[in-house]
Amino acid sequence: xxxxxxxxxxxxxxxxxxxxxxxxxxxxxxxxxxxxxxxxxxxxxxxxxxxxxxxxxxxxxxxxxxxxxxxxxxxxx
Numbered sequence: 001x002x003x004x005x006x007x008x009x010x011x012x013x014x015x016x017x018x019x020x021x022x023x024x025x026x027x028x029x030x031x032x033x034x035x036x037x038x039x040x041x042x043x044x045x046x047x048x049x050x051x052x053x054x055x056x057x058x059x060x061x062x063x064x065x066x067x068x069x070x071x072x073x074x075x076x077x
Contacts (some may be wrong), residue, residue, distance in 0.1 A: 011051040014067040015060060017041035019076070022062035024049065029056035 015024055024047060026037035036054065039047055042066070049058060060066060063076035 011069075012048060013058070014046055014048050015041070016046045016064040016065045017043050018065060019043050022060065022064045022076075025059040025061070026055045027057040027059065029054055033057070053073070 006038075013018065015022070022041040024039045025035055028034045028036045033056070040075045041047055041062075049055075051058075060075045064074075066073040066075060
């Protein structure tokens with residue numbers, strides 16, 4: 001169980017806004033998925049985020065670059 005916990009808590013991503021008003025929405029883990037946190041970024045701002053025991057997914061609305069250990073993703077294009 002400890003290794004699984006470290007894997008979950010060790011996942012970070014960076015999100016860089018390419019326009020004003022990019023929204024990042026954190027979604028909960030568990031049987032019912034719910035919104036639990038939101039952030040709004042303006043152009044050039046960067047947010048470093050971490051998956052946790054409570055956060056299973058993140059939704060990005062707007063034009064942004066998302067950097068993960070798997071590569072770079074572009075949203076809103």
